[in-house]
Amino acid sequence: MGLDEHMHDVVVVGGGIVGLATAREILHRRPGTDVLLVEKEVEVAQHQSGHNSGVIHAGVYYAPGSLKARFCREGAARTRDYCTEKRIPFSDTGKLVVATNPAEVQWLDELTERARTNGLTVTPLTADALREREPHITGLAALHVAATGITDYPAVCRALASDISAAGGVVRTSTAVTAIAESAASVTLTLAENGWETVESARKVIVCAGLQADRLAAMSGLNQGANAFQIVPFRGEYYRLPDTRHDLIDALIYPVPDPEMPFLGVHLTRTIDGGITVGPNAVLGFSREGYRKGSISLRDVASLARFPGMWQVARTHWRTGLAEQRDSLRSQGYLDLVRRYCPELTVDDLLPEPAGIRAQAVLRDGTLVHDFLIRRTDRTTHVCNAPSPAATSAFPIAEHIVDLAEVAT
Ligand SMILES: Cc1cc2nc3c(=O)[nH]c(=O)nc-3n(C[C@H](O)[C@H](O)[C@H](O)COP(=O)(O)OP(=O)(O)OC[C@H]3O[C@@H](n4cnc5c(N)ncnc54)[C@H](O)[C@@H]3O)c2cc1C
16 A cells, blocks of 8 residues: 555445444544445445334344343334434334244243343233234234334434434445455455446455345455355345225234244334335345345356355255245235234235345355354454344444454444
């Protein structure tokens, strides 16, 4: 690097909620730090942070004592405080987890214990109490979780971007990182910006690239051999209920999740604009950023096919995978999942709604990573897996990343 070239203190890659909260946290801790955030899309929150269920999770499911459990509780409170401060709408809807068969009733009992150990106030409901609370929902038993809410995460992301700019940082959109080169003294990023190639240097780089996390980690030599991981895109397809159904539910309605899978099952979610969405399912995607049904990216399919862990996932979860593909193609199949707890819905109630795509890290041996996964070199910190509820937990996750990266101490 020449003497006249500028070196940033920190470059953050990725304008999703995790990257934005991280850049803001650095500037909050150490005002005056030279922070540049680069995002390849024209605006922030164009991927997972802008295509999700909008739920402020309470932290029912996560192993007591785990980072995920702590981050979720703290994150939910911090998200509400931030929304209040920035006048972003949020609502404390509460949620019901509904068991519809005896095996689920047993698992619901375990979830009740887990939620209490995680410090949540939850109320078990009998079938009659459930019907009294939610007349359109049926089940053998349910668990009411008061601390669940909803908000507008794209609005949260836009507010975070404004905070970064107001604190002297720079948010540069339409700028993709295409190469990372690290030396003893700095990190050089090659950037593609409106057809031009530029470079930027930084003392430290923090990468929060969601669906592209494995490719960025590979650029830092952090995704090789036995340590290799792959981002597998799981499409989350939604429907929206018609206006006539908007008084169908009071709280959010969730099934009891499959403990083997990192997804929560097709739920009924009230949205901040007054609507109700149905979904998301979890279908293997053939394009990481292709939101239309049937989207295929040859590059993404080829990297799935080459990755040994993917074949292991296929062997272990082929039954669930096939059922998800079938229900994705037949709206009747999808509807059957919801009718287990809301029998009065019909196919005509399922109106089209855009899908979201989850970035799910899978290890070489086929393990689906349920928790956060962060890898580091001397000067780079890569967030390799930031699954749900990372939108809820963004503020404490950002603190954790800034601690690990040692950028504002
Ligand atoms: C269907 C669905 C439902 C969900 N529901 C909830 C929920 O209700 N509540 C909750 O708490 N969580 C939910 N989640 C999870 C949550 O949305 C994500 O965990 C969170 O948004 C992850 O944020 P992120 O910043 O890591 O990723 P992203 O939001 O995906 O951001 C990554 C960013 O990096 C950018 N990027 C990638 N490569 C490059 C590059 N080379 N150069 C520059 N920029 C790059 C991308 O363009 C993108 O903007 C859901 C997720 C999905 C998909």
